[in-house]
Structures are given as structure tokens and as C-alpha cells.
Amino acid sequence: MADFQSRFQEALRRRLYPNAALHLKEIGGAIGRSENTVTRWWRGETHIGGEDLYRIASFFTERGDHSFLHDVFGTLVPDGGRSPQSDSAILAVARTLLSRVAESGTIANDSHAWFTANGAIDAASLGHHEYVRRELRLPVSAGDLSAYAMRVLGWIALTERADGVVVIRHDGRRVAPAAAEAICEWLYDCADRVRSIRRIVHLDGQWVEALHPDARVAAAAIEKVAFIVGVRRGGWSIKNLSLSAVTDQRLGALLQVHRETPEKIVHAAAAMGAFTTSSLFGVKGNDVVSHHVATGLGFDPRGIEGLNVLARADTEYALALHARVLRARHEGAAYYELSGPIDDRYARYLNLVLPEPGPDGRVLTSSVVLEVETMAA
Numbered sequence: 001m002a003d004f005q006s007r008f009q010e011a012l013r014r015r016l017y018p019n020a021a022l023h024l025k026e027i028g029g030a031i032g033r034s035e036n037t038v039t040r041w042w043r044g045e046t047h048i049g050g051e052d053l054y055r056i057a058s059f060f061t062e063r064g065d066h067s068f069l070h071d072v073f074g075t076l077v078p079d080g081g082r083s084p085q086s087d088s089a090i091l092a093v094a095r096t097l098l099s100r101v102a103e104s105g106t107i108a109n110d111s112h113a114w115f116t117a118n119g120a121i122d123a124a125s126l127g128h129h130e131y132v133r134r135e136l137r138l139p140v141s142a143g144d145l146s147a148y149a150m151r152v153l154g155w156i157a158l159t160e161r162a163d164g165v166v167v168i169r170h171d172g173r174r175v176a177p178a179a180a181e182a183i184c185e186w187l188y189d190c191a192d193r194v195r196s197i198r199r200i201v202h203l204d205g206q207w208v209e210a211l212h213p214d215a216r217v218a219a220a221a222i223e224k225v226a227f228i229v230g231v232r233r234g235g236w237s238i239k240n241l242s243l244s245a246v247t248d249q250r251l252g253a254l255l256q257v258h259r260e261t262p263e264k265i266v267h268a269a270a271a272m273g274a275f276t277t278s279s280l281f282g283v284k285g286n287d288v289v290s291h292h293v294a295t296g297l298g299f300d301p302r303g304i305e306g307l308n309v310l311a312r313a314d315t316e317y318a319l320a321l322h323a324r325v326l327r328a329r330h331e332g333a334a335y336y337e338l339s340g341p342i343d344d345r346y347a348r349y350l351n352l353v354l355p356e357p358g359p360d361g362r363v364l365t366s367s368v369v370l371e372v373e374t375m376a377a
Helices: 004-013 024-031 035-043 050-062 068-076 084-104 128-136 145-153 177-189 215-229 249-260 262-271 315-331
Strands: 111-115 121-123 156-160 165-171 196-203 206-212 237-241 278-284 287-292 334-342 345-355 363-374
Touching: 004 035, 004 068, 024 035, 024 050, 050 068, 111 128, 111 177, 128 145, 145 156, 145 165, 145 196, 156 177, 165 177, 165 215, 177 215, 196 215, 196 315, 206 215, 206 315, 249 262, 249 345, 249 363, 262 345, 262 363, 278 315, 287 315, 315 334, 315 345, 315 363
Parallel strands: 165 196
Antiparallel strands: 111 121, 111 156, 156 165, 196 206, 237 334, 278 287, 278 363, 334 345, 345 363
């Protein structure tokens, strides 16, 4: 049962938007819990109790979904016939199972800590929310206190799960430098025992999840985040242009190939040497992965290629790129004039986005830089 949390998260993920029409808010309303509480269970920030799991399982059973508990507990749950009596029996077994797991401490092996603005590492044995409430003497009804500590104080939250996965949460626009330095040091020290990193970033009221293959890659991203947020930055301007407005010779040649033989666009880009200013992305569902980063635009490919674009340190830019690639995949070729901050630079550039045909088609983006300027901290 050591992988309970992973199985629980995956069972919920498959049943939630965009994989299904269900949202966490609906689950919370059905079982008498807030959306924030259910979200914390799903992210592995706090542990779900036996009665709450029982209510969630009942919720799915009443909707005709009889496989939720089997997804969570596997063969430990009996696979009986589909009847109200068998459903009740399975739910009763699940309630007992989770109670035993909780009593044995298997779930409670996860540990929580805050990396605070002064560089301290403070254990949060009762959870991140409760630590902030007690430390800052805030009322229980004060809302999402973890988000407050990250957004206002620049703290970084860490959960080290029993299955070897580390969950790191921080704000996208405010990270205390000493907190970033302390967690990076922790990551480098613990790199050999950390299986993988989930970095969850708060930006504009939403949580953006980035997956990192190891602790060193995550540390490098956080080091960059701390530098980026210290730079005075403006917002993004995205201007849609007509494809007929393409005047650059190389962009025009790429567009012509895409119109005539779209399945050959990647080979044509390579043949004409366009990969110095072009990038290539794979798309699977809502995931966008960087296959190639333009070699002439100043990006360091080591922390980008092979990874989901949302794993980039600059979350704001990553979201804009993610949306642009998905839009092209669903709607076709597009042409933009873009201006905004990328890492520590302000850039203004033209960007042609060309999707390959077919369900597994990639997306090529090719740029012409009009202006670039390093921003001062």
C-alpha cells in the first residue's frame, strides 16, 4: 500500500477535466468538503481520511462508476457482481482498509516542510496550512494560507512522499531568494534518493504543474526562477497577424511548403537550415513537449529539450507558448507578433506556427527577432 497516494491521484486524474467532464468542486460539494480541501488531497499535500475516501467512492458508485476503488486498492478490494449489495460490501472493505493503512502509518510517512524567507527549513508536521496558521497566528477561516505564504512571503513548500516523489510548490512571481537557495541546496544534497520532482507553481489564480526527471534539474529551474522574479517584468502582448502578412523570405518558404505538403514541413525546415530560428514540439492531449529548441535564439537547451514546456522556469512564458502550440494543433497555421519577457530579456518577434497533419503531428514554430533587450534587476 506504499503507493496509495499515487494510485489515488491517478484514479482521480482519469476522472477529472479534461479527461472527463467532472471538476474537483463537484466532488467537494457532493461530500461536504471545500474545493481547496479536495485539491490538497489530490496533490498529496494533505492525507485523506477513511470516511472522506468512503464518501468519494460512494459518489462515484452512485454515478455508475464502479471501478474507482479497484483503481486505488487493486486486488485488495473484492471484485463482485454489480449490485447495490456488492457495492456496499466493497465500500465497507475500503473503509476498513484505509483505516488500517492510516493506523499503520504508511500514509503518514510523508513529510512536509517550509523553506522560509530567511532561508530556514521548518518542519510542518501537521501540514503546510496548519504551520502557516500557527506561525502567523491567523484564523482558521483565513482561506488558503499556503498560497498566502507563497504569494506574499515568497516561501517554498516541500512535501517528501513515502514513494520517493517530492512535491515543491511556490509562487510564479514571488520567490524569496534565501528560500530558493535553501531548497536548491536541499535538492542537491538529496538528489540520490529523490525519484522525481513535481513542481507546482501558483500564477494568476491557477496552479501550473511541471514535472522534472530528477532533483538536479529541478534545482536548476528554481535557481533560474529566483533570478527571473527579481527582474522587473511587464506583461505579454500577443497580436494575431494574417498569414498573408508574412514577408520574411524564410518564413514565406516554410509557409509555402506547409500549404503544399504539410507532412514534409519538418524535413523542409531542416533542409533549408531553419532550425537555427525554429523549434519543434510534440503534442499529446494537453501536454506539449520540446523536441528541439531554436539554436540561434539564446536558450540553453539542457533544461528544455525533452521536457514538457510547463517545466520551464519562466512559467508565464511557458503558459503563453503552451497555449500557442495547442491552438495551432487544433486550429491550424497561425502568425503572430509577440512581445514580452522571456527569462531576463524583453523580446519582440514574429512567430509562424505550423502543425503537421495527423493525430500524432508535431508543431513547428519559426521566429524572426525584431528586438531583444536584457532587463535590469
